[in-house]
Amino acid sequence: SQQGEEDPQALSIQEGENATMNCSYKTSINNLQWYRQNSGRGLVHLILIRSNEREKHSGRLRVTLDTSKKSSSLLITASRAADTASYFCATDSLAGGTSYGKLTFGQGTILTVHP
């Protein structure tokens, strides 16, 4: 079963607009990562946020983490047509303070940016 659930499932915006994707998870985590996948290809790592961090930035990306709500969001600012892809969150869950040692991926958000 999927640990992370993402919404929306699909998002369609115009170039220049911001895109926000959300991820919710069920158990305590060690860290949460976001990945991007272009049409059936391999995943590309975007950003990792640890459970003791609340916000991280990388270029046009901003990730927030709220462990009390068990949720994270990915914001892409000033989107470009090249940002069109599927975006996945992945969690490294904890059991008794120890990592399970595997990543569990959400179902993903399909982002389409129209030029």
Add this chain to the structure above:
Amino acid sequence: KAGVTQTPRYLIKTRGQQVTLSCSPISGHRSVSWYQQTPGQGLQFLFEYFSETQRNKGNFPGRFSGRQFSNSRSEMNVSTLELGDSALYLCASSLFSLAVAGELFFGEGSRLTVL
């Protein structure tokens, strides 16, 4: 630095056959993990190998197996193929084991079609 290489990229098999997929990680990476991606189930963790030892295994039947060689290259094998095994199989390498966390580097995947 060469990326993660997966071979073959595409293959077609018939039910009952077996298949072996190969993954060459980034030089120096000792962890290789495998994932199955399907439209219905999304991305699911198969197993992780670190320094030739299986560290963790997902919820898949025993028909799915793998191994890792001393040069960190990994293979996964699926025996007695079923139609439901049709999927994109992705491998990812990382410097540390998944339990230690960190960024994963994915290959382009092997797309398996079972007829």
